[in-house]
Amino acid sequence: MTEEFISGPLRVDQPHPELPQALTDLFGRVTVAGGATGFTATTELDTISALGGRIVEDVAARPKRRHLLIMGQERALAGVAVLRPATLPIHAHRGEIEWLLVDPELQSQGLGSRLLDAAVSHAQALGIAKLQLTTRSGQGLEDFYRRRGWTESGRWPASLRVAEDDLRDQLWFTRDV
Ligand SMILES: CC(C)(COP(=O)(O)OP(=O)(O)OC[C@H]1O[C@@H](n2cnc3c(N)ncnc32)[C@H](O)[C@@H]1OP(=O)(O)O)[C@@H](O)C(=O)NCCC(=O)NCCS
Numbered sequence: 001m002t003e004e005f006i007s008g009p010l011r012v013d014q015p016h017p018e019l020p021q022a023l024t025d026l027f028g029r030v031t032v033a034g035g036a037t038g039f040t041a042t043t044e045l046d047t048i049s050a051l052g053g054r055i056v057e058d059v060a061a062r063p064k065r066r067h068l069l070i071m072g073q074e075r076a077l078a079g080v081a082v083l084r085p086a087t088l089p090i091h092a093h094r095g096e097i098e099w100l101l102v103d104p105e106l107q108s109q110g111l112g113s114r115l116l117d118a119a120v121s122h123a124q125a126l127g128i129a130k131l132q133l134t135t136r137s138g139q140g141l142e143d144f145y146r147r148r149g150w151t152e153s154g155r156w157p158a159s160l161r162v163a164e165d166d167l168r169d170q171l172w173f174t175r176d177v
Contacts, residue, residue: 006078006111008071009118015056016074023052026077026101033104036136040162055082066098067126069118071111078103079111081119085128095128116148124177131177136160137169145173
């Protein structure tokens with residue numbers, strides 16, 4: 001798959017039956033490449049596929065508990081952004097970009113930026129006024145978000161165990177929509 005043939009970003013409204021597997025494959029590929037997925041090199045495949053299933057259930061729920069923007073095809077994903085509106089009444093104007101992932105072979109071609117922009121626009125369309133996301137230190141991700149209009153709003157030093165001897169800071173980024 002080369003960038004010029006990759007469609008999207010598209011919002012998934014009626015998930016394809018192969019979407020859970022495609023999500024599991026993408027999360028797996030990005031995790032193996034060292035990407036910030038929340039999983040580690042030793043995570044069981046079942047754990048990742050359970051997440052793929054949960055995301056699709058939440059996308060299919062009425063009202064949606066999660067919103068999914070994709071690039072590529074539902075059965076062969078190039079990248080995804082997962083947006084989760086908050087649920088508590090005092091958070092009703094807030095949402096979180098829970099995941100932003102691009103296939104390791106397709107990174108640095110602008111797909112991640114397009115997915116992030118699409119997620120922000122979709123949040124706006126949903127009436128969300130404030131967005132948050134969390135990320136990790138040590139991979140250049142702080143700069144990626146700062147350059148795209150996000151503000152660092154908190155940092156918990158050495159609180160993520162990426163590997164037995166590799167502790168990273170967790171960072172909170174926020175922006176108004
Ligand atoms: C972070 C990520 C979503 C960016 O997507 P992308 O398609 O590579 O990004 P774009 O091509 O739009 O933009 C390239 C930018 O990403 C940065 N970048 C590219 N690959 C990267 C990587 N593996 N890790 C971190 N940053 C990366 C580049 O430095 C560049 O930054 P700049 O334009 O501000 O100089 C993608 O690299 C990825 O999926 N990484 C692994 C998972 C991850 O870390 N997700 C973020 C969780 S918070």
